[in-house]
Amino acid sequence: MEQQAQEFDKQPCLEGARVRLRPLDRADFGALYAVASDPQLWAQHPASDRYQEPVFRKLFDEYVASGGALVVIDKATGRIIGSSRYNVPEPGAGRAEIGWSFLARAFWGGAYNAEVKALMLRHAFRFVDTVYFRVGESNARSRRAMEKIGGRLSERMETVALPSGVPVVHVIYEISKDDFFSPANPLLK
DSSP, rough: HHHHHHHHSSSSOEEEESEEEEEOOOGGHHHHHHHTGGGGGGTTOOOTTTTHHHHHHHHHHHHHTOOEEEEETTTOOOEEEEEEEEEESTTTSEEEEEEEEEOOOGGGHHHHHHHHHHHHHHOOOOOOOTEEEEETTTTHHHHHHHHHTEEEEEEEEEHHHHHHHHOOEEEEEEEEEEHTTTTTTTGGG
């Protein structure tokens, strides 16, 4: 598995019926911040101040530096409507992370998030056997979204310090390759 993880393409171009995903570029800041500047996007997030330009700019710079960030483009309008990101912290472990995801509120409610995650998961499972997602323990909206796409709450928890230094507990959801390709998977229906 180590060889596969080292070759994980963290910035693919992916396309579905509703969205296109492509690598994030520095030139995308304005369009992505136009989405991220909505305080309601971050209301349940542990870092609820991400709608503020200086805070989001730091996050955006981290996205670019990660080498795994993607923008989500609405195919109907050609506009950037959000972002998500891959992370492979332990090459060879057979695991990858999907996270740092957000969509404009007009695209909340299931179909768009489900398609983004299905595209990203399908791609990830070319390289790894398990994908995990860290979600702020108190972020009920993101936890419901994870359950809607078939994420299983694991027993693992992680405490992550926000840029302010405040520790935040994250729960870990997982989706295995076998579960993803199962006929029971809600993303494949």
